[in-house]
Amino acid sequence: MRIGVIGLGRSGYNIHCQNLATISDHFTIAAVSDPNAERCAEAREAYGCAVYAGVDELIADPSLEVVAVASPNLLHEEQACAAMEAGKHAVVEKPLSLSTEGADRMIACAGSAGRVLAPFQNRRFEAHLRKVREVIDSGVLGRIIQIRIDWSGFTRRWDWQTLRSRGGGNLHNHGVHLLDHALELFGEGTPEVFIDTQRALTLGDAEDHVKLILRGEGRPTIDIESSSCCAYPMKRWHVWGTAGGLVGTDRELEWRYVDWSTMPERAVDDGPAEGRVYQNEVYDWQTGRWEDPKTDPDVAVLFYLNLYEVLRNGAELVVTPESVRRQMHVLDQCHEQMGI
Numbered sequence: 001m002r003i004g005v006i007g008l009g010r011s012g013y014n015i016h017c018q019n020l021a022t023i024s025d026h027f028t029i030a031a032v033s034d035p036n037a038e039r040c041a042e043a044r045e046a047y048g049c050a051v052y053a054g055v056d057e058l059i060a061d062p063s064l065e066v067v068a069v070a071s072p073n074l075l076h077e078e079q080a081c082a083a084m085e086a087g088k089h090a091v092v093e094k095p096l097s098l099s100t101e102g103a104d105r106m107i108a109c110a111g112s113a114g115r116v117l118a119p120f121q122n123r124r125f126e127a128h129l130r131k132v133r134e135v136i137d138s139g140v141l142g143r144i145i146q147i148r149i150d151w152s153g154f155t156r157r158w159d160w161q162t163l164r165s166r167g168g169g170n171l172h173n174h175g176v177h178l179l180d181h182a183l184e185l186f187g188e189g190t191p192e193v194f195i196d197t198q199r200a201l202t203l204g205d206a207e208d209h210v211k212l213i214l215r216g217e218g219r220p221t222i223d224i225e226s227s228s229c230c231a232y233p234m235k236r237w238h239v240w241g242t243a244g245g246l247v248g249t250d251r252e253l254e255w256r257y258v259d260w261s262t263m264p265e266r267a268v269d270d271g272p273a274e275g276r277v278y279q280n281e282v283y284d285w286q287t288g289r290w291e292d293p294k295t296d297p298d299v300a301v302l303f304y305l306n307l308y309e310v311l312r313n314g315a316e317l318v319v320t321p322e323s324v325r326r327q328m329h330v331l332d333q334c335h336e337q338m339g340i
Helices: 010-023 037-047 055-060 073-085 100-113 127-138 171-186 299-313 321-338
Strands: 002-006 028-033 050-052 066-069 089-093 117-120 144-150 192-198 209-215 221-227 237-241 244-248 252-257 286-291
Touching (some): 010 037, 010 299, 028 037, 028 055, 037 050, 050 055, 073 089, 073 100, 127 171, 127 237, 127 244, 171 209, 171 221, 192 321
Parallel strands (some): 002 028, 002 066, 089 117
Antiparallel strands (some): 192 209, 209 221, 244 252, 252 286
């Protein structure tokens, strides 16, 4: 399957090209486009691909079946629609778009062109997310009250992703990965959204500290943090449930829970506290632990193998544009609260 890659930056080259090269029995990197001539020459040397000075020329290449859009965020919508209108399937880096309106346009374009629109939310394939979901779905933790997801560190940045004019900021960078995980665990329905953002260490004008909370009737409250000014980073996962909880990182998780059926029945006592102390009881904790066996291919490879099966053998997309559209609806609410 011949693929063209638009953009040879951190994502386009380091993630898309380098991972595609490991599954050359499925994909051929046939063409690239980037305004930086040195990066184009590097790709030509590494992959023997055609090089196009402009995006339009790459999209017009009749030999390409798929185009991967790994350009700056503001360009995703236009370039993906142009590729699909030219008869190519489109892989689109996150964020898919910067608004629900943009996502709807892209989905409509895919429908009218009869092409596949594949949002590159590659981290939905992460093993730790699958394990967290498995534990929650098993019911051992009881009703889930709150889920906290954190991806923070302490660092300054001054590249284009720090600029609002380029669609930058932590919300559109790490934040959409966490939001994608959160919506997978939130369940059906539209969450209420609260967001607080700040500029802390960034040299640009976009936010580098994000606190995002999702809530809904009968749903867990999901607390998301993505910050560049956290000198003491916390673990990625913290789950609260009525029978237990889970905590851990992207490499290892642990959880414990109580089987309430083995505990004595209790009733409210409105009299004086016996012994003038807080009531307490001993819990027979059941425990579980998981470590990433690191046997899976890179999540970008898993994404592309799924796309190959979709296009060649009629499989279902794991990451559908409709599922990612939910992100855009949340982003619309975030942008409104942020005043942008």
